[in-house]
Amino acid sequence: MAWGTTYVVTTELLPPGHPLFAGLMRALPAGLVALAIGRTLPRGAWWGRAAVLGVLNIGLLFPLLYVAAERLPGGVAGTLAAAQPLVVALLAVAVLRERLSLWRLAWGAAGVAGVGLVVTGPAASFDSVGVVAGLASAASMALGVTLTKRWGRPAGVGPTALAAWQLTAGGLFLVPVTFLFEGAPPTIDPDGALGYLWMGLVGGLLSFALWFRGIGALPVGSVSVLVLLSPLVAAVLGTVLLGQTLGPVQLVGFGICLAAIVAAQLPAPTPGRAGT
Secondary structure: OOHHHHHHHHHHHHOOOOHHHHHHHHHHHHHHHHHHHHHHOOOOOOOHHHHHHHHHHHOOOHHHHHHHHHHHHHHHHHHHHHOOOHHHHHHHHHHHOOOOOOHHHHHHHHHHHHHHHHHHHOOOOOOOHHHHHHHHHHHHHHHHHHHHHHHHHOOOOEEEEHHHHHHHHHHHHHHHHHHHHHHOOOOOOOOHOOOOOOOHHHHHHHHHHHHHHHHHOOOOOOOHHHHHHHHHHHHHHHHHHOOOOOOOOHHHHHHHHHHHHOOOOOOOOOOOOOOO
């Protein structure tokens, strides 16, 4: 739900035209603060794993999200990002050796359709770069979620430390990329400072620590569908803060999306025995 604030914070508070810098500011300061407080560093193979997960979950994800949010209406960007559960359902077969869950795959597709009804209006525009960025962000996080589930966490390491490693690794990945493609950072006014603070502490450290705890406790397919809450929260914030409205079609989509989120947490129904 905290990630659902990304769209309104990006468009209303952050300096425009600097998606890489926005991703950097969301990741690196929060990661370094958490490392300084926790004083826990990776060991052995986890140096490489933390780097891979940091790039997938942070270093690639953040700038792709901001590119999509800046080049597309929030509804279109949210709908593309909502495709993540479908990608996770397929990756779980290849990476986790799980059986393909047609139940979760179907509800994931229903959730994407529901999000589309909620947030994509008839005048929505489809900038090609924004569309590619939105789909790539869904694929990047889907692979990151699947690998996080496969690798788990080292013994004695909590989800906050895991989030700190990945935020720091992703932020360090973004440092040269940001200055190579965007040059000098933008001027940050008080609104921008507030936006970066919110995205770093709440949208970054707090939400990812909770996210990794959830991945460890729930099936990966169930976790991935919870991402559908993000565009729903974005739509509610658009209504409350930006004066947007939700008509009958949007409300139907809202209901479909909530039903998909709930249904994906339940086991698939099994056919009844003959004669029962």
